[in-house]
Amino acid sequence: MSGRRLLRHGRLFTSSGAGVLDDGAVVVEDGRIAWVGPDRDLRAGEGEDEETDLEHGLVTPGLVDAHSHPVYAGERFAEIAARSAGAPYGEIAAAGGGIAATVAATRAASRAELAVGLEERLASFLSGGTTTLEAKTGYHLDEEGELAAVRLLAERAGGGPGPGGRALPALEVTFLGGHAVGPEWAGDPDAYAAEVARWCPAARAAGARHADVFCDEGYFTVRQGRVMLEAARDAGLVPRLHADELARTGGAELAAELGCASADHLLCVDEAGIAALAAAGVVATLAPVTALSMGRTPPARALLEAGVTLALGSDHNPGTCGTTSMSLVVALGVAELGLSVVEALVAATAGGARSLRLGDRGRLEAGLRADLVSWEADHEGAFAWSYGLAPRRVFLEGRPVA
Amino acid sequence: MSGRRLLRHGRLFTSSGAGVLDDGAVVVEDGRIAWVGPDRDLRAGEGEDEETDLEHGLVTPGLVDAHSHPVYAGERFAEIAARSAGAPYGEIAAAGGGIAATVAATRAASRAELAVGLEERLASFLSGGTTTLEAKTGYHLDEEGELAAVRLLAERAGGGPGPGGRALPALEVTFLGGHAVGPEWAGDPDAYAAEVARWCPAARAAGARHADVFCDEGYFTVRQGRVMLEAARDAGLVPRLHADELARTGGAELAAELGCASADHLLCVDEAGIAALAAAGVVATLAPVTALSMGRTPPARALLEAGVTLALGSDHNPGTCGTTSMSLVVALGVAELGLSVVEALVAATAGGARSLRLGDRGRLEAGLRADLVSWEADHEGAFAWSYGLAPRRVFLEGRPVA
Numbered sequence: 093m094s095g096r097r098l099l100r101h102g103r104l105f106t107s108s109g110a111g112v113l114d115d116g117a118v119v120v121e122d123g124r125i126a127w128v129g130p131d132r133d134l135r136a137g138e139g140e141d142e143e144t145d146l147e148h149g150l151v152t153p154g155l156v157d158a159h160s161h162p163v164y165a166g167e168r169f170a171e172i173a174a175r176s177a178g179a180p181y182g183e184i185a186a187a188g189g190g191i192a193a194t195v196a197a198t199r200a201a202s203r204a205e206l207a208v209g210l211e212e213r214l215a216s217f218l219s220g221g222t223t224t225l226e227a228k229t230g231y232h233l234d235e236e237g238e239l240a241a242v243r244l245l246a247e248r249a250g251g252g253p254g255p256g257g258r259a260l261p262a263l264e265v266t267f268l269g270g271h272a273v274g275p276e277w278a279g280d281p282d283a284y285a286a287e288v289a290r291w292c293p294a295a296r297a298a299g300a301r302h303a304d305v306f307c308d309e310g311y312f313t314v315r316q317g318r319v320m321l322e323a324a325r326d327a328g329l330v331p332r333l334h335a336d337e338l339a340r341t342g343g344a345e346l347a348a349e350l351g352c353a354s355a356d357h358l359l360c361v362d363e364a365g366i367a368a369l370a371a372a373g374v375v376a377t378l379a380p381v382t383a384l385s386m387g388r389t390p391p392a393r394a395l396l397e398a399g400v401t402l403a404l405g406s407d408h409n410p411g412t413c414g415t416t417s418m419s420l421v422v423a424l425g426v427a428e429l430g431l432s433v434v435e436a437l438v439a440a441t442a443g444g445a446r447s448l449r450l451g452d453r454g455r456l457e458a459g460l461r462a463d464l465v466s467w468e469a470d471h472e473g474a475f476a477w478s479y480g481l482a483p484r485r486v487f488l489e490g491r492p493v494a
Numbered sequence: 495m496s497g498r499r500l501l502r503h504g505r506l507f508t509s510s511g512a513g514v515l516d517d518g519a520v521v522v523e524d525g526r527i528a529w530v531g532p533d534r535d536l537r538a539g540e541g542e543d544e545e546t547d548l549e550h551g552l553v554t555p556g557l558v559d560a561h562s563h564p565v566y567a568g569e570r571f572a573e574i575a576a577r578s579a580g581a582p583y584g585e586i587a588a589a590g591g592g593i594a595a596t597v598a599a600t601r602a603a604s605r606a607e608l609a610v611g612l613e614e615r616l617a618s619f620l621s622g623g624t625t626t627l628e629a630k631t632g633y634h635l636d637e638e639g640e641l642a643a644v645r646l647l648a649e650r651a652g653g654g655p656g657p658g659g660r661a662l663p664a665l666e667v668t669f670l671g672g673h674a675v676g677p678e679w680a681g682d683p684d685a686y687a688a689e690v691a692r693w694c695p696a697a698r699a700a701g702a703r704h705a706d707v708f709c710d711e712g713y714f715t716v717r718q719g720r721v722m723l724e725a726a727r728d729a730g731l732v733p734r735l736h737a738d739e740l741a742r743t744g745g746a747e748l749a750a751e752l753g754c755a756s757a758d759h760l761l762c763v764d765e766a767g768i769a770a771l772a773a774a775g776v777v778a779t780l781a782p783v784t785a786l787s788m789g790r791t792p793p794a795r796a797l798l799e800a801g802v803t804l805a806l807g808s809d810h811n812p813g814t815c816g817t818t819s820m821s822l823v824v825a826l827g828v829a830e831l832g833l834s835v836v837e838a839l840v841a842a843t844a845g846g847a848r849s850l851r852l853g854d855r856g857r858l859e860a861g862l863r864a865d866l867v868s869w870e871a872d873h874e875g876a877f878a879w880s881y882g883l884a885p886r887r888v889f890l891e892g893r894p895v896a
Contacts, residue, residue: 169875176878177834381881384786385829415881420822427787432579473571476578479783479817480882 095141096121097490099464101131102146105472106456107153107442112472118151120462123489128456148470149484152437153454154223154261154463155418156444158377159356159405161268162213163241164231165206166197168411191231191272194410198231206244207256213408214248215258216416219494221483223251223463226264226405226448228304230271233284235291238269239298246299251488259493262463264448267295267329270305270312270320285316289323296327302353302448303329307346309339314346321350330449332377336361337386348372354403354447358395359388366391370398375447378439379407380424381415392429402431402439403447419481426476433476462490497543498523499892501866502533504548507874508858509555509843514874520553522864525891530858550872551886554839555856556625556663556865557820558846560779561758561807563670564615565643566633567608568599570813593633593674596812600633608646609658615810616650616662618818621896623885625653625865628666628807628850630706632673635686637693640671641700648701653890661895664865666850669697669731672707672714672722687718691725698729704755704850705731709748711741716748723752732851734779738763739788750774756805756849760797761790768793772800777849780841781809782826783817794831804833804841805849821883828878835878864892 097120104116106128117134119127127134171189175181184190198206217225229241242265248254251262269288277284292303303324307317311334321331330353335343337357344365347355355361355369356377369376376395383390395402404421407413415421418440425436445454453461464487467474475481486494499522506518508530519536521529529536573591577583586592600608619627631643644667650656653664671690679686694705705726709719713736723733732755737745739759746767749757757763757771758779771778778797785792797804806823809815817823820842827838847856855863866889869876877883888896 167873167876167879169871169873169879171875172878173835173873173875176828176838176875177836381829384826385878387832412879413881414876414879417882420881424786426578427783430789433575434579436578469571471569471571471575473573473575473578474569474816476574476787477569477571477814477816479815479822480819 097141098143099151100134100143100145102149102151102466103470104128104456105150105152105437107438108455108457118456118464120490123462125456125458125460125462127458146466150467150469150472150474151456152465152467152472153441153456154465154486154488155221155440156224156403156448156454157217157222157406157418158226158354158403158444158447159379159407160225161228161230161409163206163210163227163229163244164194164198164410165201165209166194166410168193172412191411192275194231195233195275199237203240203244210244211248211254211256211258211260213416214254214260218259218261218486219483220417220419221465221486222261222416222418223465223486223488224262224264224444224448224450224453226266226302228266228268230268233269233272233274234276235287238267238291239294242267242295242298242300249299252491252493259488262488264302264450265300266302266304266332267292267300267324268304269295270317272306272311281312281316285312285319288320292323292327292329296329300329302332304332304334306334307341307343308334308337309341314342317343317346318350321352325350332356336365340365344369347374353449356405358390359383359386361391366394366398366400369395370400375401375403375443377403377405377447378429379405380421380428381413382407384424384428385412389428392431396435401443401446402435403443404436404440417480419475420479422475423479433472437472437475463488499543500545501553502536502545502547504551504553504868505872506530506858507552507554507839509840510857510859520858520866522892525864527858527860527862527864529860548868552869552871552874552876553858554867554869554874555843555858556867556888556890557623557842558626558805558850558856559619559624559808559820560628560756560805560846560849561781561809562627563630563632563811565608565612565629565631565646566596566600566812567603567611568596568812570595574814593813594677596633597635597677601639605642605646612646613650613656613658613660613662615818616656617660620661620663620888621885622819622821623867623888624818624820625663625867625888625890626666626846626850626852626855627663628668628704630668630670632670635671635674635676636678637689640669640693641696644669644697644700644702651701654893654895661890664890666704666852667702668704668706668734669694669702669726670706671697672719674708674713683714683718687714687721690722694725694729694731698731702731704734706734706736708736709743709745710736710739711743716744719745719748720752723754727752734758738767742767746771749776755851758807759785760792761785761788763793768796768800768802771797772802777803777805777845779805779807779849780831781807782823782830783815784809786826786830787814791830794833798837803845803848804837805845806838806842819882821877822881824877825881835874839874839877865890
């Protein structure tokens, strides 16, 4: 049948119960995985229009980056340098830096400028092997801007060639109106939280599927987070949460209470918070790059031992982290978080899909999307060695895109 | 005069007392920096054959990677994955893994195979902005092999187009016969250390300029290190030392006693060791990537406060770290070691030059080699954000090479 593609003789890291197939084959049909198994069990098909010999190269599911902030304008390099030299964040914020600087630059940018910057970043994620990217709004912090950011993302959510002509990853669009208090509501976070709650139905209608809140010291309280995420849930959005990153404020318990898909960061979570996440089936999405710069390691092993599913994210954002490389994140998952290579790769694929409530990807399994990456290596251990392993070829729904 | 090149309107990070020049110019002549200063002070030259407008892009001295192990064959990805899953190193070594696996593969490789692998790696270092690379032998561990590895490096030490036709960084060749006990001397490290001492004059004659010893628990004792490095010094090699990485065995004091150019790693060094390094003017060369995977942070701030000059290295090696990116190392210097961007960049340029006793590079200063990199950014803070900032253009002795 036409449209079939065979990938043969690969080392298949399936991220599923099948484990690693040393000499495996994948049959792709109509953008889905039609069959996967040991190469010797492959039955001759008819009229395959393309057969690729992987020559024992490593193949994984497309990587899922479960936490990113890619819609913004401007850069904050001078601020980053000043912070590294010890300038207190309060001082930087008082001088108009911090998230306020990005909000001002993002609001000032035209839609076309935002689109160009966004597509450049998205293309870079894809070229690093990320086929699905969770992408948050949150640098407008007013109704019109936040909804425009949702639309900007939603128009590109399908993956493949975007409006600008570049190949892009599939996006999971997250409405993050609750990223910080909008400047017009400065000093009145309750009023702003009520506004964000009011915007949720429109965000859903504009194409968001998830909603997130930065629930932490200096940002939103648990009570304010609840207001926003209950409204989000009522509007049909899947809630998730920046939780217990800067301080232990109870974000983990809130995530559990609301049935969030994911609680993210968790640098300061304690045993009780971990137990709450485990009991509620909330995924823990960890961001090793930004954790490193915070000088604190999230309790990855304790989370795993409690039965919590892990996901990984780049946390790409204009203030602290510019990487788009999930293979760097996987390497840091091993070196910094103490995960095994298998655990880190499962977190970066199947775990990410679960963090985003996506049942159709993240594993090499018949019936799932044919989002695959073949890598410049013949063993998954290369991820922990390379600190940025390069894809050989990236397939999105079976089509080679990078 | 012909052969002059002007670089104008750049943000110049000089790594010298001149600090950062916001709108600076560099005049390059005969491979050297003829002049550097504010663009407005530039006096018209005659017959410049090339003028580049940097458009406010960042320029730094070429990065100096002060610690690498690039001469080897084979890979150890399966072992790395097993180690990440908790397999004890002793078990891996007993199964023929660890450094013994690389020694076997390296000895089995032909000279041509070693050269191809080496040049591929070296080209990758250069394309990441490293214009000078400290490159160690140490995966043969017998006389003939170690000397062949020295020659392999020495033939490529000049930088620019190598024998294989690719542009390579300048190399500082380090004889590391004392990396581990050669298999033929297993169980008799004293005898092996005496052998290595005997090979030093030949290593010098073959083109090595430095000698290094892995002085640590399970490798060589301080006494054995002294035997090898005294012989190295007598042979005209500049001594340096892997010191106090796995345990506090007194490597720092040995480095001070011998007047080593550098003591490297220093994860376990204490106050007394730091004081000894400071008093003797030994540079501390830190390797944040491998430190991360050891789960220990070297005391960068305490070293700086004691007056020790810092250098940075990738520690590229087949067993733990494949990165060739000094801009990733600089980012980790900030996030992991707590350096400011300025401190990390100075360590990766001027500090590296000092670690290698090179007075002719590492700063943007008249009279020094015109090893320069222009970057895809307009501020040095971009290093801490990007986790692998990309060069726009790399100049080696004034010639654009990448």
